[in-house]
Amino acid sequence: MEEDDMRQLSAEELGALCSNLQKACTKQLRSEEAALFAVLASYYDKQRTTKADCDYNALLDAINKDLSEGFKDASKAAEDANDRGAKRALVWGEKASKLLQALMMRYEKQGSALLENTNVWVCEICGFVYVGDTPPSVCPICKVPSFKIHPIQKEAV
Amino acid sequence: MHAARTISLCTKDCVCLFVCPTGATDTENGQIDFTKCLDGCRLCVDACPSHAIYLVPATYPVPQEKSEAVRKSLLALANSKADQERLARSLAEASDDPVFRQLMDAVATSNHILAEDCYREAGYILPQSEVVRSWLRSLLSEHEKDEDFPSDAVTTLLEKL
Numbered sequence: 001m002e003e004d005d006m007r008q009l010s011a012e013e014l015g016a017l018c019s020n021l022q023k024a025c026t027k028q029l030r031s032e033e034a035a036l037f038a039v040l041a042s043y044y045d046k047q048r049t050t051k052a053d054c055d056y057n058a059l060l061d062a063i064n065k066d067l068s069e070g071f072k073d074a075s076k077a078a079e080d081a082n083d084r085g086a087k088r089a090l091v092w093g094e095k096a097s098k099l100l101q102a103l104m105m106r107y108e109k110q111g112s113a114l115l116e117n118t119n120v121w122v123c124e125i126c127g128f129v130y131v132g133d134t135p136p137s138v139c140p141i142c143k144v145p146s147f148k149i150h151p152i153q154k155e156a157v
Numbered sequence: 158m159h160a161a162r163t164i165s166l167c168t169k170d171c172v173c174l175f176v177c178p179t180g181a182t183d184t185e186n187g188q189i190d191f192t193k194c195l196d197g198c199r200l201c202v203d204a205c206p207s208h209a210i211y212l213v214p215a216t217y218p219v220p221q222e223k224s225e226a227v228r229k230s231l232l233a234l235a236n237s238k239a240d241q242e243r244l245a246r247s248l249a250e251a252s253d254d255p256v257f258r259q260l261m262d263a264v265a266t267s268n269h270i271l272a273e274d275c276y277r278e279a280g281y282i283l284p285q286s287e288v289v290r291s292w293l294r295s296l297l298s299e300h301e302k303d304e305d306f307p308s309d310a311v312t313t314l315l316e317k318l
Contacts, residue, residue, distance in 0.1 A: 012239035016272035017292075021284045023273070029161055029213050033284060033317055039310040046305075050247040059244045059264070066237050074230035081224035086231060089278040093234070093271050100264055112256040120263040127270035129263055147165070152263040154255050 011047035018044060056104070063101045067094065095141045096127040103129055115154070123149045158212045159194040160201050162187065166209035173201035173210060182210075219287075223280045235275035242268040285318045 009017075022037035071094045078086035107114050114131065121130040126142035128149070135149040162173075164187045173182040181193035182201050189201075189210070202210045223231075242265045249261035280288050293311050300306035 012243045017276045020273035020276045024284050036310045036314045039307045054247045062241050070234045077226035077230045081227050083227050086227045086278045089274045115256045122266045127267035154259045
């Protein structure tokens, strides 16, 4: 990473970069290196700060902005460079973001009833989100089998 | 290159036990013993009826170059997704409604995965690559005087990768 990009990275960004590399080590069956990236990721986890006075609409606006600008800009760059790997990430990411947008809009209408007697699931590969009792047998976005789609638990507060 | 077993695919036909010349495939934890496995042998890979065994490379090629425009736009998206993760986590923490917290946890988790994927395609795909190594080195110098920073972990990573 260029030095200039570096200084601007937040704890969340560095955490995602580390967990990505941790997963890559796991895929190479390098468990020691994966554990070391996990140590680094947990350091950044502790550096996280919560954002005061944030509201639901700011989050929805940010998702909408990605859909109207971020994905379009990046897709143009990927198209120009004929970078099919980047295109793949953008196709998946845009679909997952549209589902996040729809999920948040549904919650605005339905409130707690949305998840009252059911669950919400996230695909560990592509970020696909699903509300229901059991997830689809393959992820509709990345086509991974459903054992990689995990329920998000309702925690007691 | 050593053999590894995908345990969820293994149908326990045990042909790998018959063909392995060193006994590396026969272990109590279901994984292949790398210390016994012969480099590039692949007898078990070809013999396995359930295609549950594959070879793990010891070295990897240099990843594909990324254009500056692709790199920049993916890093910008990763920034946005990481920020949304932070917003969702903050909203979850500020609420005492279990359903809302669950929903925000899901949004945060999804955004974290989306940010990871942006980094992967922005060039940070291979832990052994020079971009990752130079980033790790820059972390060490940046945190030289930071006692909480896991410098030992980063130093060990640079040695092992």
